[in-house]
Amino acid sequence: MALHKYPRPRWLSKSAFALGAVLLTAFVLGLTGYHLWRLRSQAIDNGLLNAAQLASALEEHLTQTLSVMDVSLVQQGEASFSPTSAEKLTRNARYIRSISLVDESGLVLDSSVATNIGVRFDKSIVLPKSDGPLPLLRIGPLMDGRDLSGARPVAQDALAPPQSIIPVLRDLPQPSGGYASMVATLNPDYFLNYYDRHLNLADGEVALMRMDGSLLLSTAERFKPNAHIDPAIMALLDKSVSGRLRQTDPQKNAQLSAYRVSRDFPVVLVVKLNEDRVLDDWLKEVRNTLTVVFVILSIALLTSAAYFLRLIRLRHEHDMRVQDLDNQKYALDQHAIVSITDTAGRITYANERFCAISGYALDELLGQPHSILRSNQHDKEFYKHLWLSITGGNVWHGELCNRNKNGDLTWFQTTIVPLTDIDGRIQQYIGIRTDITERKRIEASLVSAKATAEEANEAKSQFLANMSHEIRTPMNGVLGMAGLLLDGELNPEQKSFARNIVHSGEALLALINDILDLSKIEAGHMEFEALAFSIAPLVQSVTTVMQIKANEKGLAFRVQIPQEAHDAYIGDSHRIRQVLFNLLGNAVKFTTQGEVSLHVAPTPTGLRFEISDTGIGIPESALNKLFSKFVQVDTSTTREFGGTGLGLVISKKLVEGMQGSIGVQSSQGVGSLFWFELPLVKAPTKLDAPSAPMTGKIGTVAEVKGQSQEAGAGKILVLLVEDHPINQKLATVLLQRMGFQVDLAKDGAEAVLAAESRSYDLILMDVQMPVMNGIEATEKIRAGSGPNKTTPIVALTANAMQSDKDACFAAGMNDFLTKPFTKEGLSQVMDRHLHRVE
CATH class of the missing domain: 3.30.450.20 (PAS domain)
Known part of the structure; x- marks a missing residue:
């Protein structure tokens, strides 16, 4: 806050002042009129444009x-x-x-x-x-x-x-x-x-x-x-x-x-x-401008008149009285924590509140550098920036931590103002503070609470992953053994019992998958890929399965993909496939007669998918809660058709995670149309050989290749690494029925020894095992000098998280098969990798 001397005025006549006022008014009004005329012309030109x-x-x-x-x-x-x-x-x-x-x-x-x-x-x-x-x-x-x-x-x-x-x-x-x-x-x-x-x-x-x-x-x-x-x-x-x-x-x-x-x-x-x-906006501008000009012109004329009258009264040059800058602090003493230092940073004044909160008496502070209160909570760059700011004549605002005489820390919201003399030279610095220690404590508590919540969420995710593993491992035995029963000679009643076991197990696995997906989405762990894919093979991988389910219920199943939608796109084909499975699965589930159809069409920004059915439909009053967690529109449908209400929630979150939108149109008793649109960028070139579609579901119908493989598979030797006795038996029976010769290792350590002593065509590796896990065993096999350094290794595990897949591939595995696995899924994996060595 600097004080300056008035300039030495020259005496002016009243007529000169009046003339100057008239000329100023005419100039301002003329300039304003010209400005408004230009604005009107621009408004008309813009209107025509x-x-x-x-x-x-x-x-x-x-x-x-x-x-x-x-x-x-x-x-x-x-x-x-x-x-x-x-x-x-x-x-x-x-x-x-x-x-x-x-x-x-x-x-x-x-x-x-x-x-x-x-x-x-x-x-x-x-x-x-x-x-x-x-x-x-x-x-x-x-x-x-x-x-x-x-x-x-x-x-x-x-x-x-x-x-x-x-x-x-x-x-x-x-x-x-x-x-x-x-x-x-x-x-x-x-x-x-x-x-x-x-x-x-x-x-x-x-x-x-x-x-x-x-x-x-x-x-x-x-x-x-x-x-x-x-x-x-x-x-x-x-x-x-x-x-x-x-x-x-x-x-x-x-x-x-x-x-x-x-x-x-x-x-x-x-x-x-x-x-x-x-011209409405222009008229508003005219009114506002004229109002502002009138006010400014009035203030200018009144101010000039007051200044002119003062000059007439003074008529002689004089200097302003220099006020003692120390008097400026009294207004602050009653409400703030105030200190004043000289240009060297030595304390020259501190009010009572400053002394009380610092723990020092006034005579202990005067003459001392302000650095005696430093808390070591700020680095040298912080103080350097502060000092450069105030020595440059700028006001500094920020949070500052001081240490009092007893060693306790106190946080302040601080403003430091440089005070100058009449020549603009800095004479003192006044610091005005507000105690924010309690606020900082609350902020620290909130940060700690957030970290605790994140740890709890991570623990929940890990718990779900462990539960998934523990459930998938016995379910692999249940479903696998039931599948073996179905391959045998059973009477109709026994076959019905075995199918019910398979269907119940698949329903449980679908629920586990949905809960895992929802957990990953809510924890922010769901990642989306941006890879090139072709839409036709993707849709076919879904509709091949859904066609079978629709045929079982006697439903017509139609798919429409216009030629212009057959381009390659950049996106996450796995998530798109997952949404299609959810929506088409619901359509088939809730339709007892008529048809289910899928229509894919290009949009200006990507693709639109429409799934329609002639099923039970949805009441209009229930549409707004359709995408809520664990919600069924009608509990009677749960009893009749089953389900948890998670599929649509996951679909909505997946679509929104891909920056898309999803919705539904439905009439009760007539049918429903679910749709979702995704912004997808077309790939630069068409894909020459689209990657083999994956359904992302357990127990789906897959085309079993490898007829030539099975015909000559007797010479193919497979090492099965599995610690669970039932899963050992299941995998061994399936492999032997395919015609493979199987060696068994009960843990990773046995697998490493077997891989060093004998050459295998393929290794099926469980991951979570005692003594040595599958990750460590794979790393040792790849790092060793044995005959299986390049042998295909396929993870055969109940760990279904993306991080588990990443860990397997990072260790050197070539493929990943999730438990429970089916004969078709195992056959596809064997065919895919053994063709490389034939």
């Missing part, structure tokens, strides 16, 4: 829409006309009411709407006019009616009817000679709704007209289809395909207009903005 940009955007939408329709009409005409195909096209394209086949005379021969057949269409009403066929889309006027049947021209000067159509015609030559025409009726409401979303009625109007100037439609509340756009726009059309202009409507309202001719079709898009609405 906005109108032109909107016209360009809407014209692009119109042209693309008509182009799609033109191509569709050509395709309908070149092929044998199918009313069913045409009707399906109109359902997908909301802007088309009907598509009809018309002969040269205009008679409707066939149509997607049966009532149109036999109606005669007047070809002379379309533009551009021609006595013969033209290879382009021609546009008719707005007509009264819902479709060609009953359509009639709008009377001259009549308002647009509530129900209307715009007919368009496309001539097509016929192989047998002559030509036929395709006539489509456009739905004006589609375009009006689209335009209304881009421009409010109060802000302006969007109109569509033909090249002869007749209106096709307008967002205005009332318009006459036979009316013509004003001559100004028609005159500009002769010169340019786009333009902008200022004009007034019949009610004398100023408008900022822009038009743009479709680049491919004989229609013009016109946008008219209400100039008053465009």
